[in-house]
Amino acid sequence: MKQFCDAILGGATGEELAAIPIPESYRAAFVRRDETEMFADLQTSEKDPRRSLHVEEVATPELAPDECYVAVMASAINFNTVWTSIFEPLATFAFLGRLGREGLWGKRHDLPYHVVGSDASGVVVRTGSAVRSWRPGDRVVLHSNYVDSEDPQAHDDSMLASNQRIWGFETNFGGLADLAVVRASQLMRKPAHLSWEEAAVSGLCNCTAYRMLVSRNGAQMKQGDVVLIWGATGGLGGYAVQYVLNGGGIPVGVVSSPAKAKLLASMGCEAVIDRKAAAYGFWSDEGTQNEAEWRRFGKDIRSLVGDDPDIVFEHPGRETMGASVFVAKRAGTIITCAATSGYMIEYDNRHLWMKLKTIKSSHLANYAEAWEANKLIERGRIHPRLSVVYPLSEVGEATRQVQLNLHDGKVGVRCLAPELGLGIDDPAFREKIGEDKITLFQRAAK
Numbered sequence: 378m379k380q381f382c383d384a385i386l387g388g389a390t391g392e393e394l395a396a397i398p399i400p401e402s403y404r405a406a407f408v409r410r411d412e413t414e415m416f417a418d419l420q421t422s423e424k425d426p427r428r429s430l431h432v433e434e435v436a437t438p439e440l441a442p443d444e445c446y447v448a449v450m451a452s453a454i455n456f457n458t459v460w461t462s463i464f465e466p467l468a469t470f471a472f473l474g475r476l477g478r479e480g481l482w483g484k485r486h487d488l489p490y491h492v493v494g495s496d497a498s499g500v501v502v503r504t505g506s507a508v509r510s511w512r513p514g515d516r517v518v519l520h521s522n523y524v525d526s527e528d529p530q531a532h533d534d535s536m537l538a539s540n541q542r543i544w545g546f547e548t549n550f551g552g553l554a555d556l557a558v559v560r561a562s563q564l565m566r567k568p569a570h571l572s573w574e575e576a577a578v579s580g581l582c583n584c585t586a587y588r589m590l591v592s593r594n595g596a597q598m599k600q601g602d603v604v605l606i607w608g609a610t611g612g613l614g615g616y617a618v619q620y621v622l623n624g625g626g627i628p629v630g631v632v633s634s635p636a637k638a639k640l641l642a643s644m645g646c647e648a649v650i651d652r653k654a655a656a657y658g659f660w661s662d663e664g665t666q667n668e669a670e671w672r673r674f675g676k677d678i679r680s681l682v683g684d685d686p687d688i689v690f691e692h693p694g695r696e697t698m699g700a701s702v703f704v705a706k707r708a709g710t711i712i713t714c715a716a717t718s719g720y721m722i723e724y725d726n727r728h729l730w731m732k733l734k735t736i737k738s739s740h741l742a743n744y745a746e747a748w749e750a751n752k753l754i755e756r757g758r759i760h761p762r763l764s765v766v767y768p769l770s771e772v773g774e775a776t777r778q779v780q781l782n783l784h785d786g787k788v789g790v791r792c793l794a795p796e797l798g799l800g801i802d803d804p805a806f807r808e809k810i811g812e813d814k815i816t817l818f819q820r821a822a823k
């Protein structure tokens with residue numbers, strides 16, 4: 378892959394890249410099927426990705442007609458890599474087995490190792506025989522919706538297709554590697570004003586936040602809406618806050634430290650709640666929730682913005698869902714895409730039905746939504762929330778940081794890119810947008 382990297386950095390043309398042979402193996406981060414029981418007796422926080430994630434050479438799979446090989450310059454950690462690397466709530470080899478039963482091309486994925494990663498930026502170096510819209514040399518970012526077009530539902534909303542998968546989580550050959558194998562329908566143009574590592578981090582979280590808040594498939598936020606955002610400086614939250622501000626809404630951001638509160642304020646979010654400082658006790662014990670604490674939380678929100686949330690941007694799950702349902706405004710929407718703290722959810726249904734609230738689910742984004750979300754980055758209206766970057770060789774440490782919530786925004790991973798700051802093709806536009814906006818989280822992490 379070094380030959381590809383040198384050629385890309387040297388400004389090689391598409392034809393020149395297409396003439397470089399694809400190597401028989403490439404460097405990748407993966408978990409092993411024979412290690413899925415390694416953490417069997419440990420508490421979740423003791424399950425350490427630094428032990429389960431390996432970085433070694435793996436065999437290059439054959440390319441299907443609708444796929445491309447992408448030389449990966451940079452990638453990112455998503456929470457799904459935390460889940461895969463601690464084998465919770467289940468080992469992802471079950472997904473690969475199911476994909477393996479789908480036919481010849483699916484079978485390639487069912488291996489004793491799972492190459493992880495659902496984000497990447499890089500350069501197309503080969504296209505399959507059926508690919509029409511992309512060619513070698515195209516500089517791209519990837520989004521992780523992996524779906525084929527044979528399910529009729531995929532032509533309405535591909536997230537509804539029965540074989541919809543998350544690339545690098547429910548498929549093999551993910552982005553935490555020097556080479557990625559992706560469907561052509563996962564490719565999007567790389568924003569020209571960003572470096573490789575800045576461009577790499579937004580695919581999954583930006584697109585998810587877009588669908589949750591902006592798309593007609595999500596909460597359809599309107600101007601003036603109060604939006605409560607949990608984890609407002611985290612991966613999803615860092616984009617959600619930007620969408621609310623762009624769309625004329627009023628974000629109320631929840632974070633867990635004074636440093637995060639400061640970072641959130643510097644994004645332009647005026648209503649900030651430090652949940653640690655407030656010491657909310659939504660659960661009196663493991664099985665009992667405390668309505669008085671929900672009420673205190675609701676009062677804190679009202680005191681900041683004078684109203685209840687029209688929309689609650691939910692993802693922590695069990696720990697917060699009771700409070701989220703309670704504080705949402707009459708007829709408000711709780712839009713949820715995850716359950717980091719536990720997926721067996723409890724809330725008081727009386728507060729839902731008596732006040733005509735809606736709990737709506739959301740998951741990633743279809744290609745059209747992802748394209749719109751990426752276009753906003755290309756236009757400098759949404760900025761990547763990259764904070765720190767690790768080399769691929771330290772992917773275990775990078776994943777551990779996210780698992781323990783020690784990070785802000787997105788944690789980047791340098792794959793082929795030999796140093797930071799490369800890949801900026803439009804410095805004039807970058808200057809126009811403002812370095813301060815693009816690198817806000819990077820500067821806060823220093």
Ligand code: NDP
Pocket residue numbers: 455456457581582585607608609610611612613614631632633634637652692693696697714715716717718739740741742779782786
């Ligand atoms: P991050 O870890 O980057 O951010 C999550 C934030 O949530 C943290 O920064 C933290 O902020 C807050 N948080 C964590 N635990 C709690 C808790 N118990 N109570 C309140 N707040 C909490 O993760 P992401 O934002 O990338 O992802 C969040 C979840 O969403 C994950 O479970 C992930 O798997 C899922 N996800 C789902 C997607 C989908 O398509 N369905 C797409 C992307 C992510 P603080 O401590 O400052 O309050």
